[in-house]
Amino acid sequence: MKKIYSVWVENRFGVLSKVAALFARRSYNIDSLTVGETQDKTVSSMTIVSSGTTHTLEQIEKQLNKKLDVIKVRTYAEDKAILREVILIKIKYVSAERRELMEICEFLKADIVDTSNTHMVITLCDTPERVDNLISMLRKFNIVELTRTGTLAMPKCSEAD
Amino acid sequence: MNGAELLVKSLLDEKISYVFGYPGVSICPFFDALIESPIKSILLRNEQDCGHAASGYARVNNTVGVCAVSSGPGATNLITAIATAFADSIPLVCITGQVPTEHIGSDMFQEADIIGSAESFVKYSYLVRDAKELPRIVKEAFYIASTGRKGPVLIDLPIDIQMTEGLSYTPVPDVSLRTYKPTVKGHAVQIKKVLSVLKNAKRPILCVGGGVILSGAEEEVIKFAESLHIPVVSTMMGIGVIPSDNPLYMGMVGKFGKKYANRAMNESDVLIMIGARVADRAVSQPDLITKDKVLVHIDVDPAEIGKNAGPNIPIVGDAKAVFEELNKSLPDKDFSEWLDQLTRYSKTREMKMQGTAKYVDPNEFVRILSEKLDDNAVYVSDVGQNQIYSCNNYIVKHGKFLTSGGMGTMGYSLPAAIGASVADLNRQIVCVIGDGAMQMVLSELSSAKYLNANIKIFVMNNRCLGMIREFQHMHYDNRYTMVDLQHLPDYEQIAKAFDLQYVRIRKNEETVSVLDGILSLNGPVLTEVDVDDDAFTAN
Numbered sequence A: 001m002k003k004i005y006s007v008w009v010e011n012r013f014g015v016l017s018k019v020a021a022l023f024a025r026r027s028y029n030i031d032s033l034t035v036g037e038t039q040d041k042t043v044s045s046m047t048i049v050s051s052g053t054t055h056t057l058e059q060i061e062k063q064l065n066k067k068l069d070v071i072k073v074r075t076y077a078e079d080k081a082i083l084r085e086v087i088l089i090k091i092k093y094v095s096a097e098r099r100e101l102m103e104i105c106e107f108l109k110a111d112i113v114d115t116s117n118t119h120m121v122i123t124l125c126d127t128p129e130r131v132d133n134l135i136s137m138l139r140k141f142n143i144v145e146l147t148r149t150g151t152l153a154m155p156k157c158s159e160a161d
Numbered sequence B: 001m002n003g004a005e006l007l008v009k010s011l012l013d014e015k016i017s018y019v020f021g022y023p024g025v026s027i028c029p030f031f032d033a034l035i036e037s038p039i040k041s042i043l044l045r046n047e048q049d050c051g052h053a054a055s056g057y058a059r060v061n062n063t064v065g066v067c068a069v070s071s072g073p074g075a076t077n078l079i080t081a082i083a084t085a086f087a088d089s090i091p092l093v094c095i096t097g098q099v100p101t102e103h104i105g106s107d108m109f110q111e112a113d114i115i116g117s118a119e120s121f122v123k124y125s126y127l128v129r130d131a132k133e134l135p136r137i138v139k140e141a142f143y144i145a146s147t148g149r150k151g152p153v154l155i156d157l158p159i160d161i162q163m164t165e166g167l168s169y170t171p172v173p174d175v176s177l178r179t180y181k182p183t184v185k186g187h188a189v190q191i192k193k194v195l196s197v198l199k200n201a202k203r204p205i206l207c208v209g210g211g212v213i214l215s216g217a218e219e220e221v222i223k224f225a226e227s228l229h230i231p232v233v234s235t236m237m238g239i240g241v242i243p244s245d246n247p248l249y250m251g252m253v254g255k256f257g258k259k260y261a262n263r264a265m266n267e268s269d270v271l272i273m274i275g276a277r278v279a280d281r282a283v284s285q286p287d288l289i290t291k292d293k294v295l296v297h298i299d300v301d302p303a304e305i306g307k308n309a310g311p312n313i314p315i316v317g318d319a320k321a322v323f324e325e326l327n328k329s330l331p332d333k334d335f336s337e338w339l340d341q342l343t344r345y346s347k348t349r350e351m352k353m354q355g356t357a358k359y360v361d362p363n364e365f366v367r368i369l370s371e372k373l374d375d376n377a378v379y380v381s382d383v384g385q386n387q388i389y390s391c392n393n394y395i396v397k398h399g400k401f402l403t404s405g406g407m408g409t410m411g412y413s414l415p416a417a418i419g420a421s422v423a424d425l426n427r428q429i430v431c432v433i434g435d436g437a438m439q440m441v442l443s444e445l446s447s448a449k450y451l452n453a454n455i456k457i458f459v460m461n462n463r464c465l466g467m468i469r470e471f472q473h474m475h476y477d478n479r480y481t482m483v484d485l486q487h488l489p490d491y492e493q494i495a496k497a498f499d500l501q502y503v504r505i506r507k508n509e510e511t512v513s514v515l516d517g518i519l520s521l522n523g524p525v526l527t528e529v530d531v532d533d534d535a536f537t538a539n
Helices: A015-025 A054-066 A095-108 A128-138 B003-013 B025-035 B047-061 B073-087 B114-121 B131-146 B159-163 B188-199 B210-215 B218-228 B259-267 B319-328 B336-352 B362-372 B385-393 B413-423 B435-440 B444-450 B466-475 B491-497 B508-520
Strands: A002-010 A032-037 A043-051 A070-076 A081-092 A111-115 A119-126 A142-148 A152-155 B018-021 B040-043 B065-069 B092-098 B124-127 B152-158 B204-208 B232-234 B249-252 B270-274 B294-299 B313-316 B378-381 B400-402 B429-434 B455-461 B501-505 B525-530
Touching: A002 A015, A002 A054, A002 A152, A015 A043, A015 A054, A015 B114, A043 A054, A054 A070, A070 A152, A081 A128, A095 A111, A095 A119, A095 A128, A119 A128, A128 A142, B003 B025, B003 B131, B003 B159, B018 B025, B018 B047, B018 B413, B025 B040, B025 B065, B025 B092, B025 B152, B025 B159, B047 B065, B047 B073, B047 B092, B047 B400, B047 B413, B065 B073, B073 B092, B073 B114, B073 B152, B092 B131, B092 B159, B114 B124, B114 B152, B124 B131, B131 B152, B131 B159, B152 B159, B188 B270, B188 B294, B188 B313, B188 B319, B204 B218, B204 B259, B210 B218, B210 B319, B218 B232, B218 B319, B232 B259, B249 B259, B249 B336, B249 B385, B259 B336, B270 B319, B362 B385, B362 B429, B362 B455, B362 B508, B378 B385, B378 B413, B385 B429, B385 B455, B385 B466, B400 B413, B413 B429, B413 B435, B413 B444, B413 B455, B429 B435, B435 B455, B444 B455, B491 B501, B491 B525, B501 B508, B508 B525
Parallel strands: B018 B040, B018 B065, B065 B092, B092 B152, B124 B152, B204 B232, B204 B270, B232 B249, B270 B294, B294 B313, B378 B400, B378 B429, B429 B455, B455 B525, B501 B525
Antiparallel strands: A002 A043, A002 A070, A032 A043, A081 A119, A081 A142, A081 A152, A111 A119
């Protein structure tokens, strides 16, 4: 089972390592983790995707809440949140492959952001599933380098906002 | 004033009287500033022992213990004591010196990343980057250590911060942290649920843990149990909550606990756990505990509830506050019949216990010793077989029983006893320790001597590491290895070297006559108690 934790923490040095250490110390999985500032400069937002048993996922939330640098922990199911990831893929290609690559990018709304006669860099900002989809479609090509961010998450709009 | 003086002023604001410490260059400005202050610094013989002494002090005085050590190896030596305090939720403020701010991260002489190293054992930690922040940091540290689920807080203090001049003190307002607001009051709906479950209960039982002592809830819990005649068992850390002569008390549960206490807990239909972690040593199969009973789990730390066993009724709150509420609307119930049944069973079990004639029977010894102690004496037990003998035979009156329950740190008892003696100079303090742990902390005999601490040390000498030997007997078919403490020191000569009074008890018959004499002596006394290496704890 997967769970997404949106964690607001004090924007201080060492906080990321404290949160990461908590996961390591208790053998919790981190599938992905992203950190960045929020609109309030004193608050950082961490989005952590973890997987495990229901019991473990509950414990993670409790243990996160126990950390004194953690301001707020929110968890939500994937269908209740907007999820985004960014991916960069560098591909080495021969000219015969160019057309198919361009079609895949057009089909998945990915951008070719850099090219040379032999290489191109493709990027996509989309849901984790569609990013996975892009990777699987590009597998048959010569992937030189691939990097993706962790998941960013925000609850969908509601009247309560 | 400089940073060190500002720190001392901030400690005075917290009404601190003692700092247990060990110096090094990077903490020198702080100890220097203490000279001119009313705070007394107590030098121990090893940094780890400074933490244990602060723990013993904190537990006897119901306050926050303070220790201060140097950077690098001084700080890393302290880690075991920090972890020990963390496991038992003992409030400490631990101050470590650090290399100058500009050299942090350069692997300078005696530099260690103590904040990173101790992260999983502290409730919170601070690396001080601006000396002006010291009053706020100290105030927060004491607040965090002593509220909610108590625990150690670390302040890492670079030497340049201590030496920053031109500072002035302004009082800091009350602590308000947006990330830390411990729940004290139990939820009213949950409290009602407990009362309604009790209305239909037939065999309820209370299991009290260390949280009851930390919250000072002994009186409220006993009142609750006595009003309804509910039997009480305790975890190791809960020893001391309820006196042994209270007919409700069935003793300690768990792997090393009383059989009848475990049976009482197993046969109950409502189990109310208070300030206990439902951990492996107290409950052998925590996940099965709710199979045939309603589990009510009361704890100030929400993360403990449901960690090892999923309770039917969780209550997050301070034990004292929760029981004050429970006592306000007690159901009209009386569980005397169930209590009588358990009492009858416990009596038959007690009669079956027999001591060995060889050497001094350690079980009998603890019973006689604790019987003879003052009503408010402090009994500090170490870790190993001596801890199990102590837990199962210590007669609780109105004193304190201290031990390292969660971490099981050998060598805790003597420094903790020293801290306890500093906390209350007039109290009778006994330290019961095995010959293995004694050799780990021999040097603290020197501290006990110079402080003229009123500690009666009893070394249960079975010439081996008994607990592990027993484990190898049970699980390794008597393949004993690494447990024979060959070439033991002569404790009489040790006592002589440290200028301590020495007594030896060789046989059961000697115990009664000799103990009165030992307990009437002033200052520290080292007593060697000959114990059979085959005197196993399994009962």
